[in-house]
Amino acid sequence: MSNAILLTNGRRVLAGGLVKSDVLITDGKIVAIDNEITAPSNAKKVDLHNNLITPGLVDVHVHLREPGYTNKETIATGSAAAAHGGFTTIAAMANLNPTCDTPERFKKQVQRNQTDGRVKILQYSPVTIGRAGKKVVNIANQFAAGARLFSDDGAGIQDAGVVYQAMKELARVGAPFCDHAQDNQLAQKGVINAGPVADRLSLPGMPAISETAQIARNLVIAQATGVHYHVCHVSTKESIDLIRHAKQIGINVTCEVTPHHLLLADADIKEDDAEFKMNPPLRRRIDQQACLIGLLDGTIDCIATDHAPHTDAEKHQGFLNSPNGIVGSETAFALLYTRFVKPGIFTLEQLIQWMSVKPQAIFNLPDVGLLRVGDPADIAIVDIDHQDEIMADQFFSKGHNTPFIGDKVYGMTKQTYVDGKLVYMEE
Structure with a gap:
């Protein structure tokens, strides 16, 4: 029956x-x-x-922390959080210990996700061995093991030669290069956006150029290799301007923005409170506005939470000593609906597009994020x-x-x- x-x-x-x-x-x-x-x-x-x-929401950027960091989150708790937020498909980043940088580890991680996950979990493979940015994983073998998304998220790959090799191999198998764009020499160990707020709180600032310069480099390599280049959590006006131009000249680039970069700017940080510490950091009001404009004009393709859980103890150590990250799975839709749809800044239809339909389309995911007969x-x-x-x-x-x-x-x-x-x- x-x-x-x-x-x-x-x-x-x-x-x-x-x-x-x-x-x-x-x-x-x-x-x-x-x-x-x-x-x-x-x-x-x-x-x-x-x-x-609504169609089940699709989040192409979450951190589930298992294995290695289960004091922060597990596959079971992270996927339950996703379900609580209306997400039915999530893509889990590879910053795990050990990371799934071999076919055996990758398959084991997929099995773990299926056993413990409450929602559908797509697993990222790292781009480099150990996410160390030095040696590219065997892309063909990872792809054969089922990997369809690749990222060293949490770390920008500093060596342009490594990026070039990875992009060539990813273009060959038709998989995207998903990038945490950060030039560490330009980031200067900053813990907050460089500017007046960093100065007022006497904290080392991370200049916006640390993101934009890396995107510029990677766009040029993406153009040369033909790879699908996806920029994670874009956060600065200059980065968005670059991506807009790159799309106009035919570079195969997509990007995502987080709810927190749409909802907040560094001006909202009143004291040394690490609940506001994330990477990329909250930027200027003009950057926050650029994120909204980029969404509305199609430069930014989708919204992804970058759900990054940490323990309360870790996050109560101030900007200098706390880890980067904010949870988002359970709050994203409601916050964006309340702050943007209710006042008429964008429509409910647009919000659903950015949180389900577009992530499905840009990563060509099978039968998710749509509300259709037969799905x-x-x-x-x-x-x-x-x-x-x-x-x-x-x-x-x-x-x-x-x-x-x-x-x-x-x-x-x-x-x-x-x-x-x-x-x-x-x-």
Whole structure:
């Protein structure tokens, strides 16, 4: 007997408006979407109480910390956090210990993700052995083992020759080079954006040029090799201007922006509070504005959280001694909906595009991030009508490191389905 669920009395975005919708799921697939569906006799009916039905969100940049750093996060807690935030597919970075830089380790990591993950987890392979930036992994072997995304995220590759070799080999297999763009000599061990705020707090500043110069170098190499070059967490106006120009002249480049670079600038840092410490750091207001403009004009392709959990003890050591990073899986959609969609700065349809449809498209992911008949039933149910408060004790992530605790938001997730299976439901 087939396993049927009817989601009824929901609303979905259609042609710029919200329309009443039912969704019928059978054996994990969407079999019908309509404004009213008569339930088969065997279907379980779920009343959505007029809440929003969206495609499951897709996050191409998270840190799950397992193996090596399970005091910060595990695959189980990180994927539960993703489900709580409405994400049904996430891509996990390779800054693990040991990192999955051989086919054997890669396959083992994929197995771990499948066993412990509550949502679909795509695994990044590192670009270099040990993520040390010195020697390129065997790209062909990693690809044969199933790797489709490659990044040394957390570290910029300093050696241009290594980048050139990696890009040539990635172009050959048709996989993207995903880049944490940072020139360490220009970054000058900065812990905060260089400028008046760094000066006021007497903290070493990281100049914006440390990101932009590396992007400029890598764009030239990407043009020469034809690789798909994806810039992670772009953060400066100059970087965005460069990428805009590169797209215009036909370089195969895409990029992502984080919620925190859209929501905050260094001017929001009032004291030495490491909840505001991330890499790239929060930049100037003009950079924050450039991130928004870049999204709206298509220069920036998608939004990715860079969910980076740390322990409370680690994050309570000030800017100089705390690690970089902010959690984002559980707060991203609600914060962006509240701060940008409700005031009319961009539309709900655009937000869903940037958080599900576009990540699917730029990385050519199979059957995720879309809400169509025949697709896997990866669906989030979101309350956009009632206000909630972001509370650390409601997080599924082990990390509570975010300056947004206590914020009042609309758009919290009520239910999340992966392949038609309920993986999160509000208590």
